[in-house]
Amino acid sequence: MAEHAGVSAKTVSNVLHNHPYVSATTRETVEASIAALGYRANLSARALASKQTGFIALAIPGLDNPYYSELASHVMDAAAEHDWIVLIEQTRSSEAMEKAVVRGPASQLVDGIILQPDAIGDADLTDRFAHQNLVLIGEAAATASADHVTADSTAAAREVVEHLLEQGRTRIATVGIRPSNRANAGELRYRGYYQALERAGLGVRTEYLAPAERTRRPDGAAAADHLMSLPEPPDAIVCFNDLLASGVLARLRERGVAVPDDVAIAGFDDNEESRFTAPPLTSVAWDLEALGRRCVELLRARTGRTDGDHPPVRTVVGHRLVVRESTAGRG
Structure with a gap:
């Protein structure tokens, strides 16, 4: 040629x-x-010559959640700069599928893995797989012995509740944010919720902690029905993500509850839909571009290294509270 x-x-x-x-x-x-x-291009020949496959894996719960589809887009953009192709595995937060990603034979077919471990524990991640190129995302990975890129969910939740308190709300409920014996996103956001209420001299009312079996719109609608049927309904609701918040907004509208006059609503993830709900949704925006790029940088730094052991690196990316009409009104 x-x-x-x-x-x-x-x-x-x-x-x-x-x-x-x-x-x-x-x-x-x-x-x-x-x-x-x-x-x-003969990819097989290239892999033999470089001892790299040219592929990395991104293992996430599911692309049907806008948070993960946006993250995947940023990971793919960053990976392309290093001539990597991204293979996406949807784990559905299944322990068996997450274990298969990090310990199964397929883990040897990629140069590295980016994984959100929702179900497997630290022991599974410590004894993970031969080539060691693993980057973890999400809050549940905080104690694992691998590179970890995350965001400060506790601080973000605290900021949301403090914002609601500044708006004069005192009966603040949650949907999908509850205490847990595992340091997952729900537990960490609950800690921020608890801290903000404690500082304001308000206690947590357990009847205001509405569960959500999944984090989808129908679960938000069901939680809204539960909360609004209480003898003393909340005057604000903080949802685990914007999908739940969208379901809450829709159900409150059906019930004739004015947002934010009667109840203020806030969520997490700031997906595109949040700007177009009725009313537009206050939400926490994560720096997903920085998260995706950092994951790829960490994989690249470890790929092909033979100069001894390197301790895992933890990176916290930024976030910001985007205040919209669902909590602050039109003014």
């Missing part, structure tokens, strides 16, 4: 790997030769 294009083999390689330091004219010449010769 280099001979056909009249350039060096290195220049052809630079074009194939989309390196920026190639002139437009040279790139066009090489691409014309590629087309003329019908060249297709």
